[in-house]
Amino acid sequence: xxxxxxxxxxxxxxxxxxxxxxxxxxxxxxxxxxxxxxxxxxxxxxxxxxxxxxxxxxxxxxxxxxxxxxxxxxxxxxxxxxxxxxxxxxxxxxxxxxxxxxxxxxxxxxxxxxxxxxxxxxxxxxxxxxxxxxxxxxxxxxxxxxxxxxxxxxxxxxxxxxxxxxxxxxxxxxxxxxxxxxxxxxxxxxxxxxxxxxxxxxxxxxxxxxxxxxxxxxxxxxx
Amino acid sequence: xxxxxxxxxxxxxxxxxxxxxxxxxxxxxxxxxxxxxxxxxxxxxxxxxxxxxxxxxxxxxxxxxxxxxxxxxxxxxxxxxxxxxxxxxxxxxxxxxxxxxxxxxxxxxxxxxxxxxxxxxxxxxxxxxxxxxxxxxxxxxxxxxxxxxxxxxxxxxxxxxxxxxxxxxxxxxxxxxxxxxxxxxxxxxxxxxxxxxxxxxxxxxxxxxxxxxxxxxxxxxxxxxxxxx
Numbered sequence: 001x002x003x004x005x006x007x008x009x010x011x012x013x014x015x016x017x018x019x020x021x022x023x024x025x026x027x028x029x030x031x032x033x034x035x036x037x038x039x040x041x042x043x044x045x046x047x048x049x050x051x052x053x054x055x056x057x058x059x060x061x062x063x064x065x066x067x068x069x070x071x072x073x074x075x076x077x078x079x080x081x082x083x084x085x086x087x088x089x090x091x092x093x094x095x096x097x098x099x100x101x102x103x104x105x106x107x108x109x110x111x112x113x114x115x116x117x118x119x120x121x122x123x124x125x126x127x128x129x130x131x132x133x134x135x136x137x138x139x140x141x142x143x144x145x146x147x148x149x150x151x152x153x154x155x156x157x158x159x160x161x162x163x164x165x166x167x168x169x170x171x172x173x174x175x176x177x178x179x180x181x182x183x184x185x186x187x188x189x190x191x192x193x194x195x196x197x198x199x200x201x202x203x204x205x206x207x208x209x210x211x212x213x214x215x216x217x218x219x220x221x222x223x
Numbered sequence: 224x225x226x227x228x229x230x231x232x233x234x235x236x237x238x239x240x241x242x243x244x245x246x247x248x249x250x251x252x253x254x255x256x257x258x259x260x261x262x263x264x265x266x267x268x269x270x271x272x273x274x275x276x277x278x279x280x281x282x283x284x285x286x287x288x289x290x291x292x293x294x295x296x297x298x299x300x301x302x303x304x305x306x307x308x309x310x311x312x313x314x315x316x317x318x319x320x321x322x323x324x325x326x327x328x329x330x331x332x333x334x335x336x337x338x339x340x341x342x343x344x345x346x347x348x349x350x351x352x353x354x355x356x357x358x359x360x361x362x363x364x365x366x367x368x369x370x371x372x373x374x375x376x377x378x379x380x381x382x383x384x385x386x387x388x389x390x391x392x393x394x395x396x397x398x399x400x401x402x403x404x405x406x407x408x409x410x411x412x413x414x415x416x417x418x419x420x421x422x423x424x425x426x427x428x429x430x431x432x433x434x435x436x437x438x439x440x441x442x443x444x445x446x447x448x449x450x451x452x
Contacts, residue, residue: 061420065416066382068385161289165385175290185301189298192290201285
């Protein structure tokens with residue numbers, strides 16, 4: 001079979017529209033999930049037994065079950081309770097709840113990696129409490145967390161393709177639409193795969209560049 | 224019209240869970256063999272081997288596994304009309320292609336995590352490349368690779384749920400079928416989720432036990448990345 005990409009040209013708009021929906025859902029789920037993730041991390045590491053048990057349970061459940069099953073529970077389960085959800089809302093809720101569990105673990109790893117000895121040293125040197133939190137805890141922790149968070153963003157963008165199974169009109173959905181109308185399956189899938197690859201590569205490059213600029217202060221230290 | 228969810232509905236779900244395990248074992252084992260070769264190639268002094276392996280790993284990791292599954296199931300038969308792949312075979316090929324890339328990355332990271340002095344000492348003692356790899360580097364890298372390897376297995380099990388889209392009746396697809404029969408998606412998918420949880424959490428406990436026993440923690444940021452969501 002000869003490959004012919006010309007048939008796909010009229011569908012460029014549809015593919016880009018799908019890419020836009022995928023990115024848009026990813027950005028919202030990333031922002032909302034990161035906030036929820038902070039709360040989960042605080043709950044897990046806090047003093048309250050109940051909160052820490054709940055947070056750990058939440059994190060383990062969401063990290064040890066497939067996103068698809070979570071989406072099915074929301075998309076097919078909520079209507080059973082009398083709440084109708086559109087595919088976009090189901091995808092937003094599902095990706096946010098799922099992402100929160102992963103970001104919570106990223107925060108935990110990032111904060112735990114800051115040595116306690118540093119804080120003790122800072123207070124022994126007479127640094128003020130607020131300054132210690134800012135310079136000796138938050139800044140190094142942010143630097144630890146940043147690359148993992150941007151990587152999580154890329155993983156979440158790739159995972160948004162799973163939304164197509166509950167008919168979220170994102171890129172994978174658009175690819176399959178184009179493939180079904182043109183019968184150019186190989187062409188549509190390869191162009192779609194290329195789009196995903198280029199976008200995730202650009203995101204990775206962008207994050208590396210931002211990391212280098214943001215954390216110039218840490219280049220020579222080992223904090 | 225619908226029958227309420229009953230004990231009988233557990234049978235197809237348990238059967239689906241077994242097929243999920245079978246699928247992941249097959250794809251995981253073949254993928255790991257290819258992955259080890261890719262990982263070693265990526266750290267080898269040979270330019271060509273390095274480039275090919277690095278392109279493969281980065282391309283697969285930059286594309287959603289769902290697109291790979293669609294490509295194998297719908298695309299390959301168009302490219303090669305004589306090729307007849309069953310649903311199981313398509314699922315295995317897609318998950319293997321994905322596994323190979325992830326294991327490749329784990330192996331590469333683990334080899335690079337072995338202190339450079341080990342490699343230099345082996346060379347100083349007159350070890351050739353393959354002997355050095357076999358007796359010095361790989362035994363140490365294997366220990367480092369266990370925790371991220373376990374993360375990869377959990378990711379593979381979760382991602383295997385996606386082959387439901389090509390109609391292979393593994394655990395998630397079995398869930399869809401039972402959910403349609405009983406009209407009770409909440410009960411069905413809660414049970415399906417619980418089954419995944421038992422499998423994945425059980426495996427993660429093994430990983431934790433290993434880390435505690437050996438004191439090997441994942442320190443490299445690269446190795447800490449989860450295989451799938």
